[in-house]
Amino acid sequence: xxxxxxxxxxxxxxxxxxxxxxxxxxxxxxxxxxxxxxxxxxxxxxxxxxxxxxxxxxxxxxxxxxxxxxxxxxxxxxxxxxxxxxxxxxxxxxxxxxxxxxxxxxxxxxxxxxxxxxxxxxxxxxxxxxxxxxxxxxxxxxxxxxxxxxxxxxxxxxxxxxxxxxxxxxxxxxxxxxxxxxxxxxxxxxxxxxxxxxxxxxxxxxxxxxxxxxxxxxxxxxxxxxxxxxxxxxxxxxxxxxxxxxxxxxxxxxxxxxxxxxxxxxxxxxxxxxxxxxxxxxxxxxxxxxxxxxxxxxxxxxxxxxxxxxxxxxxxxxxxxxxxxxxxxxxxxxxxxxxxxxxxxxxxxxxxxxxxxxxxxxxxxxxxxxxxxxxxxxxxxxxxxxxxxxxxxxxxxxxxxxxxxxxxxxxxxx
Amino acid sequence: xxxxxxxxxxxxxxxxxxxxxxxxxxxxxxxxxxxxxxxxxxxxxxxxxxxxxxxxxxxxxxxxxxxxxxxxxxxxxxxxxxxxxxxxxxxxxxxxxxxxxxxxxxxxxxxxxxxxxxxxxxxxxxxxxxxxxxxxxxxxxxxxxxxxxxxxxxxxxxxxxxxxxxxxxxxxxxxxxxxxxxxxxxxxxxxxxxxxxxxxxxxxxxxxxxxxxxxxxxxxxxxxxxxxxxxxxxxxxxxxxxxxxxxxxxxxxxxxxxxxxxxxxxxxxxxxxxxxxxxxxxxxxxxxxxxxxxxxx
Numbered sequence: 001x002x003x004x005x006x007x008x009x010x011x012x013x014x015x016x017x018x019x020x021x022x023x024x025x026x027x028x029x030x031x032x033x034x035x036x037x038x039x040x041x042x043x044x045x046x047x048x049x050x051x052x053x054x055x056x057x058x059x060x061x062x063x064x065x066x067x068x069x070x071x072x073x074x075x076x077x078x079x080x081x082x083x084x085x086x087x088x089x090x091x092x093x094x095x096x097x098x099x100x101x102x103x104x105x106x107x108x109x110x111x112x113x114x115x116x117x118x119x120x121x122x123x124x125x126x127x128x129x130x131x132x133x134x135x136x137x138x139x140x141x142x143x144x145x146x147x148x149x150x151x152x153x154x155x156x157x158x159x160x161x162x163x164x165x166x167x168x169x170x171x172x173x174x175x176x177x178x179x180x181x182x183x184x185x186x187x188x189x190x191x192x193x194x195x196x197x198x199x200x201x202x203x204x205x206x207x208x209x210x211x212x213x214x215x216x217x218x219x220x221x222x223x224x225x226x227x228x229x230x231x232x233x234x235x236x237x238x239x240x241x242x243x244x245x246x247x248x249x250x251x252x253x254x255x256x257x258x259x260x261x262x263x264x265x266x267x268x269x270x271x272x273x274x275x276x277x278x279x280x281x282x283x284x285x286x287x288x289x290x291x292x293x294x295x296x297x298x299x300x301x302x303x304x305x306x307x308x309x310x311x312x313x314x315x316x317x318x319x320x321x322x323x324x325x326x327x328x329x330x331x332x333x334x335x336x337x338x339x340x341x342x343x344x345x346x347x348x349x350x351x352x353x354x355x356x357x358x359x360x361x362x363x364x365x366x367x368x369x370x371x372x373x374x375x376x377x378x379x380x381x382x383x384x385x386x387x388x389x390x391x392x393x394x395x396x397x398x399x400x401x402x403x404x405x406x407x408x409x410x411x412x413x414x
Numbered sequence: 415x416x417x418x419x420x421x422x423x424x425x426x427x428x429x430x431x432x433x434x435x436x437x438x439x440x441x442x443x444x445x446x447x448x449x450x451x452x453x454x455x456x457x458x459x460x461x462x463x464x465x466x467x468x469x470x471x472x473x474x475x476x477x478x479x480x481x482x483x484x485x486x487x488x489x490x491x492x493x494x495x496x497x498x499x500x501x502x503x504x505x506x507x508x509x510x511x512x513x514x515x516x517x518x519x520x521x522x523x524x525x526x527x528x529x530x531x532x533x534x535x536x537x538x539x540x541x542x543x544x545x546x547x548x549x550x551x552x553x554x555x556x557x558x559x560x561x562x563x564x565x566x567x568x569x570x571x572x573x574x575x576x577x578x579x580x581x582x583x584x585x586x587x588x589x590x591x592x593x594x595x596x597x598x599x600x601x602x603x604x605x606x607x608x609x610x611x612x613x614x615x616x617x618x619x620x621x622x623x624x625x626x627x628x629x630x631x632x633x634x635x636x637x638x639x640x641x642x643x644x645x646x647x648x649x650x651x652x653x654x655x656x657x658x659x660x661x662x663x664x665x666x667x668x669x670x671x672x673x674x675x676x677x678x679x680x681x682x683x684x685x686x687x688x689x690x691x692x693x694x695x696x697x698x699x700x701x702x703x704x705x706x707x708x709x710x711x
Contacts, residue, residue, distance in 0.1 A: 217539045223546075277533035280519070284527055287516035294514045295528030296499075355518040408564065 026230055043400055044348055044364045047393070051368060055375030062375050065252035071367075071374050072249070073186070076262045077102075077321035078337060079366035082344035083269055084313030086362050087306045089345055090273070092286045092354025093142075093149035095310045097156035098341050102318025103333020104164040105131055109319050110174035110328035111167055113182070120182045124319055131315030134160070135308035142307065143300045149307075157338070165330055173329035176322065186323035190254040196246045199260070204239035208232065258320060262363070265313075269359035282306065286355030317341070336387065343390065344369050347397040353405065368393065428453045428487075429617040430475075430506070430586050435484030437470055444470040446641045448484070451634075452586055452617040457608060459628040459649065460621045462638035463661050468621050471638070472588055475619070476508035477501035489585070507579035508588040513571055515578075517564035521545060521556060524563050525578050548577050552610050555603060569600025573607055586617040593627050605631045625654040639663055 030040070055062040081098050088095045105127040112123035134156070141152050168174065176183050191199070211231040218225035249255050273279035284292040285302045293299050321337070322328040348365030350357025369390060376386045428451040437445040445467045452458045462468050473479040475486070477495040485492050488504055495501045501508070515524050522538075522545045531537040545559050554573045556566065563571060572592055579587055592608070593601045601624075608631050611618050622628050628635055632649040637660040645660045 214539075218542075221539045221543045223539065223542055275536050277530040277536065280523055280527065280530060280536070283519060283523075284516045287518035288514070290512075291514040291516050292527070297528050355516070 026226070041349060041360065041364060043397075044361075044368060047347075047396075048364070048368055048371065051371050051375070055371065055378070059375065059378045061378055065248055065250075067374065067378070069249050069252045069254065069256070071370055072259045073256045073324065074374065075363075075366045075370045076256075076258045077317045077324060078340050078344060078369070079262055079317070079362055080265060080320060081314045081317035081337070081341035082348070082362035082366050083265060083359060084310035084317070085342050085345040086269070086348075086350050086357055086359060087282070087309040087313075088149070089350045089352060090282050090286045090355065090357055091303060091306045092289075093303070093306065094342070094352075095138075095153045095156075095307070095314070096150065096338065096342075097153040097160060098310065098314035098317075099333045099335075099338030100157045100160035100164065101131055101134060101311050101314040101333070102321060102337060103328075103331075104160045104167070105315035105318040106322035106328035106332040107164045107167045107174075109182075109322060110176060113180070114174050114176060120180060124182075127315050127319060128312055131311040132308050135311030136304065138311070139300075139304035139307040143303060161334070164333070168328070168330060173327060175327045178326055182319075182323045183326045186256075186258050186320060187326070189257040191257065191260065193246075193250045193254060196250065196255045197243070200239065200242040200246055203242065204235045207238055208235035211235070258324075266359045266363050273359055278302075278305070283355050288355075314341075336383075336390070339394075340366075340369050340390070343394040343397070346401065347394060349401075351401055351405070352398065353401075365397075429489060430619075431487045432471075432475075433485050433487070435471070435474060435481045435486070437467075437474060437479060437481050444641050445474070445481070448638070448641070448643055450619075450636055450643075451646075452619050454585070454617050455612055455615045456634065457612050457618040457620060457632045459632035459635045460619060460638065461623070461625075461628060461635060461657060461661055462644075465640075466638040466661075467641040468638055469590070470641075472508065472590055472619075472621060475501065475506060475586075475588060477506075502582055502584070505583070505585035506588065507582055507584035507586070509572075509575045509579050509590065509592065511590045511594060513575040515563045515571055515574060518562060520562050521549075521559045521566075521574055524574055525581060527578075529581065544581075545577075548580060549573075551614070552577060552580075552607055554607065567600055568596050569603040572596065572600075572604050576604075576607060576611070580611075580616075584616065586619065587611060589618065589620045591621055591623065593622065593624055601627065625657055628657070629654060637661055 052063065061067055081102055085095060085098060108127040108130060109120075109123045112118040112126055113120050118126070138149070138152050138156065141147050142149055165172075178184075208231055211226060211234065212228070215225035215228070215231065246255060273282060281292065281297045281302050282305075284295065284297060285299055289299055292302070318333050322332060325332075344365030345357070345362055346352060346365065347368050348357075348361030348363065350361040350365075372389050372393065373386050376389065430450075430452040432448060432450040435445055435448045435450075436443070448467070448471060450458070450460075450471070460468050460471065470479065474481045475495065477498040477500050480494075480496060486495060487493070488506070493504060495504065495506070498508075516527065519527065522541050525545050525548070526541050531540050542559060549556055549559065552573065554570075554577065556570055556573065563574060566574065576587070576589070576592070589608070592604050596604060605627060608618055608620065612633075620628075620632065629649055629652075635647045635649050635652065635657060637644040637647070637657065639661060640663075644663070647657065647660070
């Protein structure tokens with residue numbers, strides 16, 4: 001068995017000057033993880049490459065700057081919702097009502113902003129407060145009555161859809177004025193090229209500096225650390241990759257502010273999940289509730305926070321969707337929004353079984369889904385094909401998750 | 415030799431001592447007038463048949479149940495243990511049989527779960543240093559501290575659970591069936607670990623059903639029978655038959671007869687207990703397993 005093969009003594013003592021094996025060591029460790037069933041982002045990135053290649057072959061417009069600029073913007077609303085779904089999946093629960101909540105928020109903002117003449121920020125704030133209250137209500141039912149989240153949110157899916165229709169009233173559709181900040185932000189605001197490049201450089205520098213600080217701290221403490229060369233290569237790769245992407249997008253309209261907002265949300269979420277006590281508690285609750293409880297974690301609070309984060313992000317995504325469409329109507333948040341958001345989180349690598357996944361899953365997953373959608377739209381295929389293809393990809397992703405889980409079990413990494 | 419309980423030596427020199435502890439659940443008297451002493455650097459094995467009250471006693475000590483009567487003296491002060499948190503604060507750590515580890519988190523994350531350093535910007539380096547330090551002190555055989563607990567064997571998980579309980583710097587550590595469901599090599603590993611705890615000056619109270627483990631690692635064996643003390647034995651000078659007799663309340667019964675019959679073969683059998691730590695090779699070679707596997711009570 002693996003435990004007997006393992007090196008008998010704990011690796012300790014000061015590492016060599018180059019750290020733990022350097023670049024090659026890092027690659028070998030990654031290959032080892034993949035074999036053990038810890039797939040990470042490999043399948044979704046691979047899938048994305050396949051989809052992009054196929055779509056480009058079918059229609060050369062697909063990878064044009066103009067289409068990618070659009071694709072990036074299209075990703076944001078449902079991507080933000082998917083980010084919320086990641087919170088729920090991490091604690092091993094699910095929210096099926098994200099679509100309805102996003103539609104409801106869109107309706108609330110439209111009614112308050114257009115019909116009642118509230119300032120847009122106040123209308124958005126009101127919708128977010130409402131969503132937080134809904135999430136809190138879910139959590140109370142879940143924590144106090146023990147109703148499964150699946151059922152609570154299924155009831156919510158219907159209930160909030162009804163509320164959305166009632167709020168919109170007989171008109172059924174409210175247009176947002178095109179010159180409002182909300183709509184221009186989602187449709188017309190792009191980063192000036194110099195700012196986009198500056199952000200890319202700042203990102204690469206930040207990656208290098210945090211890595212460098214961490215490595216030197218670890219070296220000081222006598223722990224194995226990432227080698228300087230790996231850090232430089234990693235940052236340079238990020239700089240080059242994002243630089244080329246920004247350059248390519250800048251040949252058309254550039255990088256939308258809304259997309260930058262999405263990236264910012266993903267990064268903040270990533271930090272909260274991976275570098276704070278709160279984040280560890282989320283993973284612990286998803287991994288083993290009883291262990292988390294005995295470790296003194298307030299499990300109910302963690303569940304409540306997951307519900308609230310999910311509904312709040314769903315509402316925010318719904319508002320962005322309304323801004324993008326410049327309207328809120330009866331089908332806002334309807335159709336495939338719900339399942340696309342959940343599918344994006346799962347396709348990106350968040351496990352449906354809880355305790356596994358990260359913030360980048362939402363981003364990669366939604367990129368896959370929107371690429372399929374955009375590619376098929378360019379081919380003039382109607383939504384029947386889109387549903388079928390997305391369904392197949394979702395099944396593939398969940399199957400991959402299940403197989404990886406089995407592989408982890410056989411490799412003793414459950 | 416008939417069970418000759420050495421009378422409780424009093425609180426002098428003992429870290430934790432119980433006197434006259436009783437606990438009933440409705441009409442069922444789970445514990446009646448129980449006395450127990452654990453000294454620093456001493457391993458006390460608590461043995462008894464199913465329903466003898468071992469688990470109830472552990473729950474009283476770990477703050478899960480409040481005793482109906484009796485006193486608990488800890489470091490020469492009379493204390494009450496109303497909650498598990500109070501037990502932790504006093505310095506009594508309990509490792510329950512289901513280890514309560516998160517398999518998706520790595521060793522460091524499990525060790526520090528619920529007491530991470532720097533809540534808003536985790537101090538990974540300090541936590542890793544502390545984890546390595548602790549595991550090295552325990553001579554723990556863990557392949558790496560950044561692997562998920564799912565990748566560890568049962569014995570390694572037990573080690574992580576015990577190391578986790580040590581982070582609170584307890585004086586007394588209570589282990590509930592630490593070797594149940596472990597293989598031979600892993601059992602030896604855990605027994606080594608218990609020796610290590612003893613060397614560090616912790617008082618260890620170990621519940622076990624396995625006489626070989628008890629005689630291999632314990633200094634003193636306290637027998638509970640039907641919720642009462644049924645003798646405190648010196649593990650070095652007491653044979654497994656005598657313990658079995660005390661546990662079952664009779665010198666002549668099926669278990670001790672079988673044990674006697676099996677003795678010649680048992681002596682030839684390879685000894686899985688750590689050789690150098692075995693206080694009495696003869697006694698340790700006998701494996702009288704009263705009950706294997708899970709479920710105490």
